[in-house]
Amino acid sequence: MGNRTVRIAFFLCGLAAFLNLYATQGILRELAVTFNVSAERAGQGVSVTTLAVAIIAPFVGRLSARFERRKVISFAAVAAALPVIWSAHATSFSSFLAARFAAGVLMPFVFAISVAYTGELFGRDEAMEVNALFVAGTTLGGFAGRFVTNSLTSFADWRHALDVIAWLCVATGVVIYTCLPASRANAARFNNDDAKETSKWTLLKSGPLLASFLVGACVLASQVATFTFIGLRLVEAPFNFNTVQIGAIYAVFLVAVVVTPLAGRVARYRGPRTTALAAVVLALLGALLTLSDSVSVILLGLALGSTAVFVEQASANSFISQMSGAARSTAIGIYLSFYYFGGSLGAMLPVTAWKAWGWAGCVAFVVAAQMVVGVLVFLFWRSRSLGGSAKLIFGEATHGR
Template sequence: MTISARERVAVFLLGFSAFLPLYAPQSVLPRMAAALGTSVAATGTVIGATTLAVAVAAPLAGPLTDRFGRKRAMLAALAALGPLTLALVLCQTLDQVLVARFAQGMALPALLTGAVAFITGRWTGPASAAIMGVFVGGSAMGGFAGRFVAGLFGELFGWQAGFAALAVLSLACLPVIQHWLPADTPQPDSRFSAHLGATWRHAKDFRIRSAALFGATVLFAMTGTLSYVGFHLAQPPFNLGPAEIGLVFLVYPLGAAMAPMNGRLLRRLALRPAIAAAIAICLTGLGLLLIPMVPAVMAGICVFIIGIFLCQSLALGYVGRTARFSPGAAAGLYVCCFYLGGSLGAVIPGLLWPLYGWHGCVVVIAATLCGGAMLSRLMSEAPNGTINPQRFKN
């Protein structure tokens, strides 16, 4: 099946819109902490509130989007995200920010899971892989744009101004997606009880459970690193402002673009060595982040993100291959644990900040990644723990 240029643009904007608000506050967290009079750890909950809401809503998003139509559900989620992002402009206290951010997180799973289900349901074979790559590319650009726009406007007009710009940008994507994304049909046979039962059965499978917990350590590391590196860069010897911190995240899409390497890794290595190699890349990036030079920090973020995206794609691919029934339920379980890990990563490193600063954050993040490496030892694709090479011949 051919993919039109309009369909590519619509899918790219889906990924872009989904990740535009998710981590946007990371570039202005130091400015928010100063304005709201909150501690480093308390300000980190601005990220954790959204990832927690995504984790709570993720298991329910699959059957909801199936029942009401994936395109309709995605458009509704996108329409809700604009006003919810704009609501941050009116927030005067941390509690108000957390309420708005939690509401954003409740809307996001319909967009995230709906997009993946829509793509896999409409396109097959090489076309599906190609259009999924477009979605991932849009996600990476949305992740960067959210941080950069929030940082730029936060530098010029105050931390709240960036969210007004993001709301406008998000709503501008809505009519393009509505008109250029192909229609789909609801699937009324999708039942909550069957979906939740399948999720429980997957949770009892130690391989999928291990992959989900491994995913939790990965997002813990990513959220912890990218949330608190801004505080690090706002201090001496860097003394960067929000716009400059936002520019540092320019390397984020470059790291995300390396995710397709996982196929080559699996052809050369078994699953466990491939994950070990990805975690080693993450740890190398963390080491670079300890060097007190902006180019080193930018290189460290790029290397770290390469490793993180490799870990994510390896784990998601493993869940998809391992789930013998209801792959959507297995993916929902993974996403739930993944974002729960992100919620913890948004807070726990900040608790160490008053005593140990950035170095303490790096140590706990590195320890979490090492714990994830140990969990990955429980992930095997065959009874003997090796990969069947026939899977990758085509």
């Protein structure tokens, strides 16, 4: 199987991971009307999904260790269609939330296993590029899920829109199985993991990794806060956006589809620390631009901010994969737990700020989260962490397999 086909497969893994995750983020008004709840409460359809990811992610490595990587990833991608259909035909808001929670349970089996698998198939430097390609796939998946749902909702019921998302989940999972190479020695890996469980948890207590987990939480908190509440801002005067226009704003994610793989190439030579710090500056600039009353300036700010977040995510994936060695699956799982717990907070914490200060309060939350990212990366992602001190802790595993 050619290297290009494998890279395409990992791009599709990223797409599958995010295709359903934020599909309901742009139809909060429609959900509010259907289930007779407030638009802010309808946003729980996003936060409950990310909460499920946070709960299950640390256990993904152990739960899937006995099984072949390709089968786990493709099966989870296809199975995601079931809770999507459930949520599409839910008769109550509690049932809808339960379906969204179930969707979140499946997502880490695509994300965490895909990132861990890149570390197994590629050397450290090449894995940086493939991780960036994977994150570009998540970018397209996040856009496609929102855009398809909003576009179809504009002339059909939102329930039918989610039915289409379900079919896209099935199709993507099938293509992934066709393109992704089969992994080897799963039983041996499971037995090896049993023997090394204690040492893995010892490795994960390192300062750089813990800082990376907190980086993930802050990164997604800023992203979810931005794109949950910007829709609520733009439906109000003087903008008065309709459902299609709200869905169209997620086209700013397409900038990241191009930029993130390029950033991956830069990170290959400059390292994840420099790349992530540059992304933090970009994210801060983007957040401040969204304070404008000009739609074009707001869209520019959203494009800069979303691109920065995906570059930060790709940098974190690469850094953790390098630092965790034999504990890679567990480390990525814990990172995902922090990442999506942060996403849940990003949907809930800014509610008070939104009610008190409107969009300015949400921007203040985003700026604070990104400042924390910058401080953690600057202090803990130093080059020496990948050198002498890391070798003493991780041994040769830091250089990949």
